[in-house]
Every structure is written in structure tokens, then in C-alpha cells.
Amino acid sequence: MVRTSGGTRPGDTAAVPMRRHFRLTVPPVSGVLRPRLVAVCAALLAATFLVFCWGVSMGDVPIGLTAVMKALVGQGDPGTLLVVRELRLPRALVGLLAGVAFAVSGALFQTMTRNPLASPDMIGLTEGAGTAVVAGIVLGWDAGVGVQALGLTGALATALLVYLLAWRRGTTGYRIILVGIGLSWICTSATDFLVARGGRFQAQAALGWLVGNLNGRSFEDAVPLAVAVAVLVPATLVLGRLLRTLQLGDDVAAALGTRVQAVRLGLMLTGVGLVAFATAAAGPIAFVALAAPQIAQRLAGAAHPPPVASALTGALVVLGGDLAARMLIPGTELPVGVVTGVLGAPVLLWLLIRVNRAGSGG
Amino acid sequence: MTRAQGLRPAFLLVLLGAVLLVLCLLSIALGARGIPLDQVLRALAGHPDSRLVDNVVWTVRVPRTALGVTAGAALGLAGALMQALTRNPLADPGVLGVSAGAAFAIVFSVAVLGLGSLLGYIWFAFAGAFAAGVVVFLLGRMGRSGLTPVKLALAGIAMTSLLTSLTSAIVLTAPEALNRYRFWSAGSLADQGGETVLRVLPFVAAGALLAMACAPALNSLALGDDVAASLGRRLGLIRLQGVAAVTLLTGATVSVIGPVVFLGLVIPHAARALAERAGIGPDHRWLLPLSAMLAPCLLLAADITGRMVARPVEIQAGVLIAFLGGPFFIAMVRRRKLAEV
Numbered sequence: 001m002v003r004t005s006g007g008t009r010p011g012d013t014a015a016v017p018m019r020r021h022f023r024l025t026v027p028p029v030s031g032v033l034r035p036r037l038v039a040v041c042a043a044l045l046a047a048t049f050l051v052f053c054w055g056v057s058m059g060d061v062p063i064g065l066t067a068v069m070k071a072l073v074g075q076g077d078p079g080t081l082l083v084v085r086e087l088r089l090p091r092a093l094v095g096l097l098a099g100v101a102f103a104v105s106g107a108l109f110q111t112m113t114r115n116p117l118a119s120p121d122m123i124g125l126t127e128g129a130g131t132a133v134v135a136g137i138v139l140g141w142d143a144g145v146g147v148q149a150l151g152l153t154g155a156l157a158t159a160l161l162v163y164l165l166a167w168r169r170g171t172t173g174y175r176i177i178l179v180g181i182g183l184s185w186i187c188t189s190a191t192d193f194l195v196a197r198g199g200r201f202q203a204q205a206a207l208g209w210l211v212g213n214l215n216g217r218s219f220e221d222a223v224p225l226a227v228a229v230a231v232l233v234p235a236t237l238v239l240g241r242l243l244r245t246l247q248l249g250d251d252v253a254a255a256l257g258t259r260v261q262a263v264r265l266g267l268m269l270t271g272v273g274l275v276a277f278a279t280a281a282a283g284p285i286a287f288v289a290l291a292a293p294q295i296a297q298r299l300a301g302a303a304h305p306p307p308v309a310s311a312l313t314g315a316l317v318v319l320g321g322d323l324a325a326r327m328l329i330p331g332t333e334l335p336v337g338v339v340t341g342v343l344g345a346p347v348l349l350w351l352l353i354r355v356n357r358a359g360s361g362g
Numbered sequence: 363m364t365r366a367q368g369l370r371p372a373f374l375l376v377l378l379g380a381v382l383l384v385l386c387l388l389s390i391a392l393g394a395r396g397i398p399l400d401q402v403l404r405a406l407a408g409h410p411d412s413r414l415v416d417n418v419v420w421t422v423r424v425p426r427t428a429l430g431v432t433a434g435a436a437l438g439l440a441g442a443l444m445q446a447l448t449r450n451p452l453a454d455p456g457v458l459g460v461s462a463g464a465a466f467a468i469v470f471s472v473a474v475l476g477l478g479s480l481l482g483y484i485w486f487a488f489a490g491a492f493a494a495g496v497v498v499f500l501l502g503r504m505g506r507s508g509l510t511p512v513k514l515a516l517a518g519i520a521m522t523s524l525l526t527s528l529t530s531a532i533v534l535t536a537p538e539a540l541n542r543y544r545f546w547s548a549g550s551l552a553d554q555g556g557e558t559v560l561r562v563l564p565f566v567a568a569g570a571l572l573a574m575a576c577a578p579a580l581n582s583l584a585l586g587d588d589v590a591a592s593l594g595r596r597l598g599l600i601r602l603q604g605v606a607a608v609t610l611l612t613g614a615t616v617s618v619i620g621p622v623v624f625l626g627l628v629i630p631h632a633a634r635a636l637a638e639r640a641g642i643g644p645d646h647r648w649l650l651p652l653s654a655m656l657a658p659c660l661l662l663a664a665d666i667t668g669r670m671v672a673r674p675v676e677i678q679a680g681v682l683i684a685f686l687g688g689p690f691f692i693a694m695v696r697r698r699k700l701a702e703v
Contacts, residue, residue, distance in 0.1 A: 178515065178692075179692050181519055182688045182689070182692040182695065185623070185684050185691070186688030189688070192681045196677055211530070332535055338530055341523070341531075344527070345525075348520045348523060349524060352520050353501065
């Protein structure tokens with residue numbers, strides 16, 4: 001690991017000098033006032049809304065876009081209202097919320113570790129949540145505790161393990177990533193074991209869910225995720241303010257009055273919680289947590305993943321991916337995770353090259 | 363350690379051979395229907411106690427065991443070779459994307475070109491393994507600090523996830539391929555006939571010969587490129603030979619049992635530890651055969667365990683090995699020397 005004291009860091013865009021990054025981020029409201037960020041967010045919001053409605057309009061009975069928008073505010077004939085509200089809205093909502101949750105969590109971890117590769121789906125949190133949920137499905141525990149609780153336990157346990165195993169007189173970004181990859185392999189093989197162990201129907205349910213899938217989602221899936229997003233995303237935004245002082249280094253942050261350890265623990269927990277609820281509802285949708293914050297960062301021309309723009313990008317990526325998955329091959333419904341996986345892996349390779357070129361690849 | 367130094371290399375190989383033989387016998391005897399060892403021996407000698415025993419031993423268990431030995435030896439050799447060639451303790455055909463390349467090429471040729479036979483798609487496996495390996499190597503070398511273990515591993519992992527996503531995209535659009543792929547991709551030795559082993563054996567043997575021919579050159583390569591060159595080694599030629607061997611060994615194995623990860627990662631480390639205790643040191647003329655003997659032992663042990671622990675279903679050997687290999691990978695990453703390269 002190249003130890004840089006100040007100067008450039010692996011997580012910064014290419015090599016933004018620390019001086020410039022100060023000017024960009026220190027004033028408390030600067031993020032909101034930057035015109036480019038506001039424009040990007042507005043454009044993303046519009047695009048997300050459009051893709052959301054488009055997704056709802058698709059199905060066995062196509063519904064026109066205007067009819068969809070009307071139905072969303074409660075107008076239109078009862079048949080359309082029923083189809084939209086009961087069948088298609090939950091799917092689109094789960095997609096939207098999962099995208100937001102994955103992306104915000106990714107932005108958080110990337111900013112905290114100062115490494116774009118250290119997103120929750122690279123360091124095994126998603127797989128950990130997945131193993132716990134599959135264990136619930138296969139062993140029949142989900143009846144008592146609920147999928148969300150299982151996902152949360154799995155993700156928390158994995159996060160703790162990654163942290164402990166990567167710890168060695170401090171952690172370096174790359175050790176976290178490689179340890180996380182090792183852990184996610186263990187989790188994946190445990191999941192494979194459970195799937196092989198389980199009965200035919202449980203195995204099918206588990207496999208369908210494991211690819212990252214929005215098929216047949218109901219309000220039962222959407223509501224817990226909505227609650228989690230409503231609580232955890234604002235918490236992230238508030239704590240994220242404090243994160244900026246952490247970037248100055250622990251000592252400076254402490255001197256500025258930040259309770260460093262508490263803030264970091266709080267951020268970790270909110271990030272893990274978001275991943276866990278999103279995974280429980282939509283399955284481990286590949287690469288959204290990794291790619292969405294990076295796309296948002298580049299769209300906004302920022303030095304770090306901007307949280308709100310990341311959230312919107314995540315929602316757009318998942319909803320757009322689901323749309324593409326349904327339209328790509330008529331007659332078959334690809335799970336959304338396959339589309340995000342195929343599109344996300346090149347992003348990962350590209351990030352790797354970028355980080356390498358910055359000369360701090362480790 | 364005077365007693366340990368008494369273990370001569372040849373004795374070590376004989377000892378490992380004995381362990382492997384015992385595991386082979388166990389692999390033939392144990393399973394959904396256990397067969398007593400004396401009956402196994404009589405059936406192998408050509409005097410079976412019943413037609414049923416004869417049938418189970420010769421058409422099910424012997425091919426499965428032979429496949430385990432062949433595939434294990436190939437993966438062990440490939441891993442040892444890759445670690446020596448890249449001077450990277452994290453190298454392994456699974457970690458560096460070579461297996462995923464072979465798997466993707468096979469699935470592509472089966473689903474898109476409609477190839478159905480092993481000898482048809484094995485060439486695609488070689489092409490895929492070779493291309494993925496070379497791309498990962500070039501990606502890992504980019505950037506200022508050159509080729510480091512961590513960068514190479516990350517490039518391999520990125521390539522693996524790309525190829526795995528593409529593979530699952532193909533598989534999921536061809537539903538009839540899904541079920542077969544599910545078991546194949548997890549690395550299983552089950553349900554393979556005897557002729558499968560005979561078909562991949564020539565490729566594995568060719569790869570093994572190429573690998574062994576590399577061994578003296580690998581010893582000088584371990585001293586660094588400059589030293590190796592000044593010793594009169596032609597670096598390009600060694601690398602080409604090594605890559606050809608890895609391609610043959612990995613491609614042939616993946617086309618039969620799917621992309622098994624970690625066997626090639628764990629085994630060379632065990633071989634080096636054994637060699638050190640035997641007083642041989644890091645001599646690749648011994649390390650390669652040791653790896654080729656140790657890997658089938660682990661693969662057979664994993665396969666036998668997988669058959670026994672979850673009855674009536676089987677856990678694929680690849681899944682068990684990944685479960686064991688994960689902690690090993692983490693331990694490697696935690697080693698100071700590596701983490702700070």
C-alpha cells in the first residue's frame with residue numbers, strides 16, 4: 001500500500017489535490033448551492049419519474065403513460081387503478097427504493113474508505129445478507145423473524161467480520177476489499193450449500209431471489225424497505241455532513257468537535273442497514289452500490305459521491321435495468337441483477353484502471 | 363529440524379501417493395450406497411461379488427474418482443505454475459479469471475453455436491482461458507507501480523465478475539441449459555462417464571509435460587526477471603510455455619467440472635510448506651509434482667465429504683473447496699508482506 005500523507009488519495013477523482021477539495025466541500029451548504037449538482041439532480045429526478053411510469057405501464061395489459069400518471073394520483077377507471085396499484089406499483093416501488101438504498105450505502109462506504117472499490121457489494125455485505133435470507137427461506141426461519149431481520153443480521157455479521165479481519169494496526173482500503181471478497185466467497189458457497197440442501201420449492205424460491213429480481217414483488221416487500229429508506233437516508237444525510245470533517249483526518253475532526261468514533265459507527269450502521277433492507281426486498285442486485293455513486297460523482301463533477309444525486313442515479317439504474325431486462329428479449333423476463341451485472345462489471349474494470357493509473361493502486 | 367530433514371523428496375512423493383491411493387479407495391467405497399472395502403478390492407481385481415457391485419464400481423465410482431484425480435492434478439499444477447509465473451501468492455486460475463474465461467466460452471459455444479460435445483467445446487474453453495488470462499495480466503500491469511499481487515488479484519476478480527454476469531445472462535435466456543449449468547458451475551464430479559476422463563486426459567497430460575518442462579526455468583525466474591535473463595533464460599519463451607500449460611490444464615478441467623476456485627490457490631502453499639519441511643526448498647522441479655499430488659487429495663476429500671454430509675443430496679466439491687479456500691485467501695491477504703506490497 002502506498003502511504004500518502006495528505007496530497008492525493010485513491011478515492012478522489014483521479015488526483016484532485018486536497019486544497020481544491022476543501023474549497024468545494026467545507027461550507028456546510030455548498031453541495032446544495034452548486035448549480036451543476038442541482039441541474040443534475042433535477043434531470044435525474046425527471047428521468048427516474050419517467051422510467052418509473054414507463055415500468056408501470058408495461059405488462060400483459062399495456063397502459064398508456066398518461067393513464068399511468070393519472071392512476072398514480074387516483075384518477076381513471078377502476079380496472080386500471082387496480083392493476084396499477086395492486087400489481088405494478090409494488091414492483092416499481094421496490095425497484096426505486098432498492099436503487100436508492102444500494103446507491104446511498106455505496107456512496108457512504110466509498111466516501112468513508114476513500115476507495116471507490118469498497119462498496120457494500122464488493123466487500124461481502126450483500127452476500128452476507130443473502131446467505132442469511134436464503135438460510136431463512138430454506139430452513140424455514142423466515143416465518144418467525146422476518147426476512148428483513150435475517151438480512152440485517154447477515155449484513156451486520158459480515159460487516160463486523162470484514163472490519164475485524166481487515167484490522168491490522170489500522171485498516172487499509174485494499175485489505176478491506178480483498179478480505180471482503182474472501183468473505184463473500186465463503187458466504188456464496190454457504191448459500192450454494194443451503195440451496196442444494198433445501199427442498200425443490202425452497203431452492204427455486206431462493207435461486208429466483210438470489211439473482212436480484214423484481215418479479216412479483218408486493219407491498220409486503222415494499223413497505224419495510226420504504227420505512228427503512230425513510231429513516232436511514234435522512235440519517236445518512238445528517239451524519240454525512242459530519243463525514244466531511246472526518247475527511248480532514250481523525251485528529252482535526254476531533255478538534256473541530258466531532259465525535260469521531262460515534263459518527264463512524266453510526267454511518268457504518270446506517271449503510272449496513274440500507275443494504276440489508278434492500279437485499280431482503282429485491283435480492284442482491286449486482287453492482288448498483290458500486291456503480292451508481294461513481295456515475296453520480298462524474299455527472300455532478302464532484303470530488304466525492306454526492307448522496308442525493310447517487311440515490312437518484314441508483315433508482316434510475318435499477319428501474320432502467322428492470323425495464324431493459326423485460327424488453328430485451330420478448331417473452332422472457334431476465335432478472336434485473338443480470339442486466340446490472342453485465343453493465344456494472346465493465347464499470348468495475350474501468351474503476352480499477354483509473355485507480356491504477358492514479359498510481360496508488362496498492 | 364533434523365528429523366524433518368530426513369524426509370527425502372522421493373519418500374515424500376511415495377507417502378503422498380499412498381494417501382492418494384487410500385482416498386481413491388474411499389472415494390470408490392463411499393457414497394449413497396456404501397460398499398465394503400473388501401468387495402471394492404475384489405471388484406477392482408475383476409472378481410466382483412455381484413453384478414450390481416461391479417456396475418456401481420466400474421461405471422459410477424471409478425470414473426468419478428479418476429476424474430477427481432485428473433482434474434485435481436491439473437488444477438494443482440495450474441495454480442503452482444501461475445503463482446511461479448506471476449510471482450504472486452494470490453494467483454489461481456479461479457481468482458485470476460482464467461476459469462471464468464473458459465466457462466464463458468463454453469456456455470457461449472453451447473448456447474449460441476449449438477456445440478454439444480466435449481471435444482467440440484473444449485477448444486473454446488482453451489481460447490477463453492487464454493484470452494481472459496492475458497487480459498487480466500495486462501490489466502494488472504497497468505499503472506505506475508507495475509504488476510503487484512493485489513492489483514493482479516483485483517483485475518482477475520473484476521474480469522471474473524464480468525464474465526460470470528455475461529455467462530448467467532446467456533444461461534438465463536436458454537432455460538434448458540440452466541439446470542445443467544447450475545451443477546456444472548458449482549464444480550461437481552458427479553455423473554461423468556469414463557469416456558469423459560479419457561477425452562480430457564491427453565490435454566491434461568500435454569499441459570503437465572509442458573509445465574514440468576518449465577520447472578528449471580521457473581527456479582531462475584523466482585530470482586527476478588533480470589537475474590533470470592542474465593542466467594540465459596529467454597523470458598518470453600518461458601512465459602509463453604507457462605501460459606500454454608495453464609491454458610491446457612485449466613481449459614480441460616473447466617470443460618468437465620466447471621470453474622472450481624481456490625484449489626490452485628491453496629495447494630501450492632501447502633506444497634511449499636511441505637517441501638520446506640522436507641529440506642527441499644523452493645525448487646519447482648519438486649513443487650510442481652507435489653502440487654499435482656496434493657490437489658487431487660484435497661479434491662477427493664472434498665468430494666467424499668460432500669457426498670456424506672448432506673445426504674440424500676450432494677454438495678459439490680467446488681462449493682466445499684470455496685468454503686475452505688475463503689478463510690485461506692483472507693489469511694493470505696492478512697499477511698503483512700503481501701498487504702504492503
